[in-house]
Amino acid sequence: MFGYTEQEAIGKHISLIIPTERLQEETYIIGEVIKGNKVDHFQTYRQAKDGKQVPLSITVSPIVDDRSNIIGASKIARDISDQIKSQEEMTRLFEQVKELNAKKDEFIGLASHELKTPLTSISGYLQLLGNIVTEEKGKRFIAKTILQVKKLNTLVSDLLDVSSIEAGKLRYAVERFDIRQVIENVIELFAYGNCSHQITLDTNLAEIYIYGDANRVEQVLNNLLTNAIRYAPGSKQIIISLCVEEDQVKIGVRDFGVGIAPGKLEQIFSRFYRVDEANPNISGLGIGLFLSQEIITRHHGKIWAESEPGVGSTFWFTLPLK
Numbered sequence: 001m002f003g004y005t006e007q008e009a010i011g012k013h014i015s016l017i018i019p020t021e022r023l024q025e026e027t028y029i030i031g032e033v034i035k036g037n038k039v040d041h042f043q044t045y046r047q048a049k050d051g052k053q054v055p056l057s058i059t060v061s062p063i064v065d066d067r068s069n070i071i072g073a074s075k076i077a078r079d080i081s082d083q084i085k086s087q088e089e090m091t092r093l094f095e096q097v098k099e100l101n102a103k104k105d106e107f108i109g110l111a112s113h114e115l116k117t118p119l120t121s122i123s124g125y126l127q128l129l130g131n132i133v134t135e136e137k138g139k140r141f142i143a144k145t146i147l148q149v150k151k152l153n154t155l156v157s158d159l160l161d162v163s164s165i166e167a168g169k170l171r172y173a174v175e176r177f178d179i180r181q182v183i184e185n186v187i188e189l190f191a192y193g194n195c196s197h198q199i200t201l202d203t204n205l206a207e208i209y210i211y212g213d214a215n216r217v218e219q220v221l222n223n224l225l226t227n228a229i230r231y232a233p234g235s236k237q238i239i240i241s242l243c244v245e246e247d248q249v250k251i252g253v254r255d256f257g258v259g260i261a262p263g264k265l266e267q268i269f270s271r272f273y274r275v276d277e278a279n280p281n282i283s284g285l286g287i288g289l290f291l292s293q294e295i296i297t298r299h300h301g302k303i304w305a306e307s308e309p310g311v312g313s314t315f316w317f318t319l320p321l322k
Helices: 020-034 081-132 136-167 179-193 214-230 288-298
Strands: 039-047 053-064 070-079 175-178 198-202 209-212 237-245 248-254 302-308 312-320
Touching: 020 039, 020 053, 020 070, 053 081, 081 136, 136 288, 175 179, 179 198, 179 214, 179 237, 179 248, 209 214, 209 312, 214 237, 214 248, 214 288, 214 312, 288 302, 288 312
Parallel strands: 198 237
Antiparallel strands: 039 053, 053 070, 175 209, 237 248, 248 312, 302 312
């Protein structure tokens, strides 16, 4: 391992293979052996005859005689050059991925920001056009186009939020608000745009006030309801439940759709993750649940899902009352 012959090594002090700057390590190792302690998997470098330093993993154990006196030490030294190279390569790849990820987030942020202005203009012109066009068929087409522009606008906003999360700049405005009123507003909005689904609120609470960002909580509800409609095309019923458990409010959004396989439940809140096998024709970037988890976590709450394939899913989240 070090390039010495027997004649060159036997009888010589161990410092023969220890770099000068590491001599204190041997003092520590000998000190432990004298105490009767084993030094296990000590990673260091030792010097070969040609001056090259070899990375090692060293295990040193005390040797005792019949009277339990420590009379020496046995040492096992493993060359870990390949492990070190692998670790260095992993570190290099990790830094490269981190750099690429940062560039991607920067691109998403810039692209989303640039898309905002033309989308706002398109939406404005479509509304003006809707006021001018009198033909019923034309009005219907314009209304459908405005709806698609709104969807695109929401998608761009979500991408901007993802970029803000990565930069640690997602903003929250904390205020006291009635969570039941927020839920009712969202239901009314969806009832207007998705009349094919019946969304009902199951609660015995007349009103319940909490502190947080009402708009962000509404964003979470929008994401959960959008998914409930998207992944339950054959069902027309969605139930939102609202109750208080101890010192927190608990909200659930239940659908009766395709459900999620148990192995996928832990991954669904990951950024850009989509359960494609549920329905390959369903659109989406897989950022709604990632954003929802970030918002709820920042509110000191929890979010999770319960599901049974073929029966449906319920997404729960809690928010503190105080």
